[in-house]
Each structure stands twice: as structure tokens, then as C-alpha cells.
Amino acid sequence: MTASFDLNPHRLLEKKEPATAMEIKLRRRSRISSAIRYGVLLVFGLIMLYPLIWLIGASFKTNAEIFASPSFWPSEPTLSGYIKGWQTSTPYTFGRFFWNTFLIITPKVIGTAISCTLVAYGFARFEFPGKRILFATVIATLLLPNVVTRIPQYLLFRDIGWLDSFLPLWVPSAVAGDAFFVFMLIQFLRAIPRDMEEAARVDGANTLQTLVYIVVPMLAPAIISVCLFQFMWTMNDFLGPLIYISSVDKYPVSLALKLSIDTTEAFDWNQILAMSVLALAPSLTVFFLAQKYFIEGISTGGVKG
């Protein structure tokens, strides 16, 4: 026995004759099933988002209220967390720390984009002696835990005399030290046909011109993704600045947040939370502005052909 049911809701509503019992049953069943699905998604979505919502709510609470009420909605909203937090307990305002973060991020992102593109282009498009071993090394550093290299790296930078400067944070990235980004760009490049580059060579472009005029524009979504990742990771990086930077006037935001916990005995949680909200803002803004490219870059990396 075969039976076919038209489950298109529009078609069902259009029908003039009254719905049969079977149709009503199916319609109800499909509604219930989507209600359950959306309900489950909503609940889990909220659970994931709740800490963030709570954080934003709590940043407007008084210090006393934060631990008194579990609700995220402040009963007496106040901006004092933001005002006092911005002043900090140091001679500098939070503006200084944001500026420091900016000073670390900008050269680092630019250096990463340029160096990783160059290295990825080399690996993806040229044959040279030792290529396999070098590429294996790049992949190996991807698998190496960061912690392992911390101490030798620290000693190295100490001997060069770069401690308490931004150089240990900039330089490794400016020489394509982030193997993950190199790998990501190589994978993306491999998916781009070589014909355009060959056409450019026939048109008289040299290697560098081909890279700048042809490869980089085609690679743009991937490069933007790399910049975004680097931006967010650097913004959130705590350990790097903690190890290499000792003077407070050079602290980035991530260290400054910790600073307010260290200096006083009774923590002003609302100030910390308020500054955390501010610290989140740049990453979120940049992410939403570049979301289109970001997602394009991640999703097309492997399959575009």
C-alpha cells in the first residue's frame, strides 16, 4: 500500500475542502516537533550565552549586589563600575592600556599577514631543495605545545635584551612564527588554480608582482581571516605580555584587568567586570564588521576549486 501526503503548509492552507483527520494529525505533529526543536536550541543557546549576559548586567550593578542576587538585571543600575574602573588604581587610565594593546596588535597583525603570505606562497607554489623537511618542520611546530618553548624563548629574548618591550610579542609573528596561519594559507592557496598566476607570468609579471597583484587579491578572504584570528588571539593573550612585560605603563588590557585584582584586598568586582565588557568590545566589533570575509575564509579554505 502506498500513500502520498502533501505536507507543504501553504498548499494545505490553500485547500478549500476541510482538512481530513490525517492531515490535521500530521500538521499538529510537525508543529509540535518544530516547537521542541526550537525550544531545545533556545535553552542551550541561552545557557551558553548566560555568562556573557550576566557579565554585562553585573557591570552595571553595585559591588554589593553582584553577590547578593543571582539575576542578571541590576536593581539599581549604576555607571560607577565603568567610571572608577576606567581610572584604575595605577597612575594610568584604562585608555593607556587600550593604547598599549593597540600598539602590540597592529604591528603583530600586519607582520603576520605579510610574513605568513610570503611563506605560504613559497611552500604552495615553488619547488626548492629541502621543501619537504621544512614543511614537516612547520607542521611539527603546530603540534608542539606552546609551553615547551616558553622558557628557551624567554632566555633568548632576555639575552638579546628585549625584555620589557613589545619586541618579543611582535618579532616571532613578523617572521611567520605562527605555523597555524601559514598552514591555513597554504591550504587555501592549494585550492586556487595556478592558471591565473601563469597568465600573469606570461603577461610579464615577476614573482613578486604575481604575488602582489594576483595571488594576494585572490587570497584576500583567507588573509582577512588570519588577521582576525591574530587580532582576537592577541587581544586575549595574557601569558605573552605577563612573561615579557614588567612595567605597568606598557601593560595591555589583558594584564591591566588582572592588575585591579592584585592591588587591593577587597576586589571591586563591578569595576573588573565593567572593564572586561570594554575589553570584549574591540574583538566583537571587528568580528561583526569582517564576519562576511571571516566565514568565507574559513569555509572555502578546503573546498574551493
Place this chain on the structure above:
Amino acid sequence: MAELQLKSVEKTYGSGFKAVHGIDLTVEEGEFMVLVGPSGCAKSTTLRMIAGLETITGGEIRIGERVVNDLVPGKRGIAMVFQNYALYPHMKVRNNLSFGLRLKGRPRPEIDGATQDVSKVLEIEELLERLPKQLSGGQAQRVAVGRALIKHPEVFLFDEPLSNLDAKLRASMRVRITDLHKRLKAEGRPATVVYVTHDQVEAMTMGDRICVMREGHIMQVADPVTLYERPANAFVAGFIGMPEMNLVDAILTTPDGVPHLTLGDQTVKVPEGLGERLGITEGPVKFGIRPQHLDVCPPDTENALSGTVTTVEFLGHEINLHVGVNGESFVAVVASDRLSAIPTRGETVALKPHGNRIHLFDRHSEENISLAGL
């Protein structure tokens, strides 16, 4: 414009695989040379070696007076049209066309003038401000041709430029490219062209001369008529012509001093002129006859091969008749209006070869031995 010369050009890959076996080829100034062959015959590799996109591992390539072996593609005076167009996706058509000139740092008015001229010739003036992704296949291919044309290269290289287009567009682009070649010649700036294709229709219709390749060897270089009428070997004979030439093993015998071809239990007399020219008088050979050169006759016709019809393909203006003769399959093409009744499957017919169209090939070397003395 210049002559292009390949002298014992070789290509051996790092793995030891030899793709091109010392080929010699001269493309004269203003000549349209087509490289054709089945896939894997190294025709594209040869083209890419001329372009400088592949290195050569032996021999010499000359463009005009210059040996270009070690020159980068941009300095060889060539322009290339790629199979999948290879337009720069982020540049408008205008910038795609002028990219080469801009790299050379030519003055703005000259670039604009050249872009205008080329787009007029190829009728792509309305497309100048579009991006490649907004173009149809035919338009994109015209832009790709324009990008080659704008440079006034000494040699044009085409790498299967029409294979991504549908049949109808391919036919019109074919005419467009040959017209362009003729027009440039008439304007006094003849273009030397090397055109790679696997499509024998393109090869036959476009080429002044055709170079048939197989597994890195040149099998024959000749104009289309010679290639069709006097194939140098069994490979060329089988490759050129639609449907393929019938090639079957046969024995050459001379009972009573008259050369005959024996296929199983059937014999066909070899025409007089041919028999005298042949270097051998007896022995195994490969017998070749084009489907168009077989007459379908009633059974028991003299000097014909009788067989059973296995398939009848009705194409409208003509009929492809597949006939089994002694276990070998023959195809005969007959104009439909020349048959009083279309033979049916299972019917016995006789196939009578046009005497002077018979080709005989050496079984081992596959050389055409029926051409000797011509």
C-alpha cells in the same frame, strides 16, 4: 611576428618519466599550427614549454632569431590563451586586458588606445567595466583572446581554448579565431599561432598545418588534406577522420602475380597502381579504409567483403552501418539518399572499398606502406 622553431626538444620529469622525446617542429611566420593528439600525448606540455611555463630538459626553442630556452615567459614575446580563461577574477575586463601593458609601464593614453582597439575587434566594448564572474563562457574566452592580442606578441599560444564552451559557441568561436588570424594577416601583421586541441574538427578546420602527436612523439606534420588523404601511419589514419578509419589485420598475397588482400576467407584485389608501388608483395599488413570509402553493395558483389549488419545508426543525412566481417567490425558511412532501402540488423551486405582509397600499413612499424612512390 616570427618563426618558431623547436629542435630536439625534450622533457624529462624528476621522476624519470620522459614526456617529450626530442621533437623537431618549425612553425613558419604567420602560420596557424595545430597540435593535436589524444590526452597524455604531451601536446599541452609542448605548448607550455614554448611558453616557458615548463622548463625543457634538452634541445632548443627559437622564437625568431632568439634562443628562448632560459627566458622567463614574459620575455619570450608570446601570449597565451588558457583553457579555463584564467582571467584575473578581481580585475575588471578593462584591467584584465591591460595588465601586461601596465606592468611594462606604458603610458596611459597608449594603454587606453590599445584596450579600445582590441575590445572593438573582439566586440567586447560593452563588457569593459564588468568583472570576469559576470561574463558568459564565450565572453570570457573573447576577453582571454583580447588579453593575448593586446600585446602584439610574436607567437600566440592557445591551450584548448574552446573545450569549456558548448558545441554551438565552440563552432562560432572557431570561425572567429580563424577570421581574426586571416584579418591580421591581411592587415600586414601576420600572427604565428600554436593551437593545442584534442578535437580533430578544430584541428582540421583551423590549422594551416597540423601536428599530430602521440606519447611525446610527433607522428606527422602536414596540412589537413594531406593528413586525411595520406596519413603517414596507422595512428594518424585512425586519429583523423570521423568515424575512425577501419583498421584490420590482413595478409597480402600475390596469386598469379596479382596482389590481393586476404581477410580470413575473403579476398579483395589490390588496385593496380597501388600494388606496383608497394615495397613488399607478400606478408602480413594492416588494411585501412575510411568508412566514407566503402560502398554498400548487394551480397556476392565481386571484390567486396561480405558481412552481417550489426548496428544501424541513422543520422539523417547519412547512415553509419556497422558490419561484422570475419569477426572484425567495419563501419561504413552511406548517404541516406543513396540507399534504396536502409539495411536492417542481421542482413548480409557486401562492402566494396574504393580501390584507390585503400591504405596498407606495416604491422610492426605501423608506417603507411601504400604511400611509397607517391
